[in-house]
Amino acid sequence: MKFPIVQIVEPSSQQSKHRAAGIFVRKETRDDINSIKKRLKSIREYSRENNIILIEQLKNTLKRYDGLKITYAENAKEAASYIKKHADNNDLLSLNKSNVVINEIRPELKALGFKTYLRYFKEFNNFEKEKFKKQIIDYWSLPGMHERGLIESFGVNKKIEKITSYDMRDYIAVLGVNAISAEDANIFFLQHMSNISKDFEQARKIILIVSIEKIMKDTGDALLHTQSMGIFGLESILLDLSPNEKEIFDFDSLPVISHTASEKEIHVILFDNGRSKLLNNDFRDLLLCIDCRACARQCPVGMHLLLEKEMVYSPKNYLMGFLQGSLPTTEGCLHCGRCHVECPVDIDIPTLIWKAQLEYYARHSRGLKKRMLDDPEVLAKLGSTTAPISNWLTRIPIVKLLTELFAGVHHKANLPIFHKETFRDWFERRRHGR
Numbered sequence: 001m002k003f004p005i006v007q008i009v010e011p012s013s014q015q016s017k018h019r020a021a022g023i024f025v026r027k028e029t030r031d032d033i034n035s036i037k038k039r040l041k042s043i044r045e046y047s048r049e050n051n052i053i054l055i056e057q058l059k060n061t062l063k064r065y066d067g068l069k070i071t072y073a074e075n076a077k078e079a080a081s082y083i084k085k086h087a088d089n090n091d092l093l094s095l096n097k098s099n100v101v102i103n104e105i106r107p108e109l110k111a112l113g114f115k116t117y118l119r120y121f122k123e124f125n126n127f128e129k130e131k132f133k134k135q136i137i138d139y140w141s142l143p144g145m146h147e148r149g150l151i152e153s154f155g156v157n158k159k160i161e162k163i164t165s166y167d168m169r170d171y172i173a174v175l176g177v178n179a180i181s182a183e184d185a186n187i188f189f190l191q192h193m194s195n196i197s198k199d200f201e202q203a204r205k206i207i208l209i210v211s212i213e214k215i216m217k218d219t220g221d222a223l224l225h226t227q228s229m230g231i232f233g234l235e236s237i238l239l240d241l242s243p244n245e246k247e248i249f250d251f252d253s254l255p256v257i258s259h260t261a262s263e264k265e266i267h268v269i270l271f272d273n274g275r276s277k278l279l280n281n282d283f284r285d286l287l288l289c290i291d292c293r294a295c296a297r298q299c300p301v302g303m304h305l306l307l308e309k310e311m312v313y314s315p316k317n318y319l320m321g322f323l324q325g326s327l328p329t330t331e332g333c334l335h336c337g338r339c340h341v342e343c344p345v346d347i348d349i350p351t352l353i354w355k356a357q358l359e360y361y362a363r364h365s366r367g368l369k370k371r372m373l374d375d376p377e378v379l380a381k382l383g384s385t386t387a388p389i390s391n392w393l394t395r396i397p398i399v400k401l402l403t404e405l406f407a408g409v410h411h412k413a414n415l416p417i418f419h420k421e422t423f424r425d426w427f428e429r430r431r432h433g434r
C-alpha cells in the first residue's frame with residue numbers, strides 16, 4: 001500500500017544554535033522576521049486565491065495513494081458521521097489540539113457518543129524530569145533566535161515514509177493536518193511532544209482532517225507554513241502548556257493488536273465547514289490564517305471566552321466560531337487591537353469582528369441589555385443627575401443583582417461614583433479659584 005510522506009516539524013534549538021553560531025561567525029546576511037512574514041503572506045495569498053484549483057489538484061494527487069480513503073465533508077456533522085460510519089463500534093478517540101478538530105468537529109463526535117482525549121497531556125507524566133526541563137529551556141531560548149530570522153529553529157525532525165501495523169492498538173486518531181502540499185500530498189504536522197508520531201505508530205485507524213485553506217501549492221510552501229506556526233505561535237504555546245486532567249488517557253497502556261489480525265487504515269477528510277463561502281465575502285482574510293495563535297497571546301479577555309466550552313482560543317477562532325454558528329456572540333471582544341498587531345499575516349481581526357457584529361445587528365434587533373450598554377452616556381447622565389441617590393442605590397445588594405439580571409453587569413463589579421458636577425465645571429471652578 002502507498003501512503004504520502006508525513007513530515008513532523010519540531011523545535012530544534014540546539015541544532016539551530018550551532019548553525020546560528022556558524023552564521024554569525026561567517027557574517028552571513030539572514031532574512032529578517034519581516035521578510036519571513038512577507039513570504040508567508042504571499043504563500044498564504046496564493047493558497048487562498050487558488051483554493052478551488054488546489055482542492056482539485058490535491059484530490060487527484062491523493063488518488064495515487066491506494067492506501068488512503070478520501071472523502072469531502074461539507075460541515076462538522078458530515079465529518080463526524082463519516083468517522084462514526086468507519087469506527088467499527090470503537091468509541092475511543094485520540095485528538096490533536098488543532099482548532100478544526102477540537103472546536104469544530106469534537107462537539108459532533110461527543111454527540112455521537114465518542115470518548116475523546118488529547119494524548120499529549122499524558123506525556124507530561126511520561127517525561128523524565130530532567131529531560132522535560134531541558135525541553136522547556138530549549139523552547140524558551142527560541143524567541144531570541146527568531147528575532148534574527150533563524151527560522152530553522154523549527155525543522156523537519158522526523159519523516160514517516162512507511163505506515164506499519166506492528167505496534168497497533170484499538171483506538172482511532174483524529175488529527176487536524178497543519179499543512180499539505182497539493183503537488184505531492186506531503187503532509188505536515190507541528191509537534192511539541194510525541195503525540196502525532198505515536199498516533200501514527202499505534203492507532204488502528206487514522207483520520208486526517210484537511211481543512212481546505214491548509215492546502216498549499218508545494219512542499220516548500222507547506223513547510224514554511226508549518227515552521228511559521230511554531231515561530232510566531234511559540235509564546236502562546238508555552239503559556240498554554242498546562243495539563244488538563246479531563247483530557248488525559250494512557251493510550252500506551254492499551255493492549256497491542258496482532259498485526260496479522262488487522263491492517264491499519266488511513267482516511268482523509270477534506271473539510272469545508274463554511275470556508276468556501278468565506279472565499280467571496282468580506283471575511284476572506286480569515287483564510288490567510290496559519291493557526292499559530294500569536295493573536296491569542298495578548299488578548300486581554302481571551303482565556304475567559306472559550307474556556308468553559310473547552311475550545312482552543314484565539315481571536316480568529318472566536319470570530320470563526322461565530323460565523324460558523326457555534327458561538328452566539330463576539331461581544332466579549334474589547335476591540336483593543338492587540339491581535340492585529342501580533343498577526344504575522346496581518347489579519348485585521350478587530351475590524352472583522354466589528355463587521356460581523358454590525359451585520360448581525362442589521363438582521364436582529366438589539367435587546368434592552370444591549371441597548372443600555374451600547375449607550376453608556378445615557379446611563380452616566382442618569383446617574384449624575386440623580387447623585388447621590390444613584391450611588392446609594394447601586395451599592396444595595398438586591399439592586400446589584402437586578403443590574404446583573406437586566407444589564408449584564410456582574411454583581412461584584414464596582415460601578416463608578418456619580419457626581420452632579422461635570423469634570424469641565426469642576427475644572428473651570430478650580431481655574432477661577434471658585
Ligand code: SF4
Nearest residue numbers: 299333334336337339
Ligand atoms: S481586539 Fe478583541 S479579540 Fe483582539 S486582542 Fe483585543 S479583545 Fe482580544
Ligand code: SF4
Nearest residue numbers: 289290292293295343
Ligand atoms: S489570526 Fe491569529 S492564528 Fe491566525 S495567523 Fe493571525 S495571529 Fe496566527
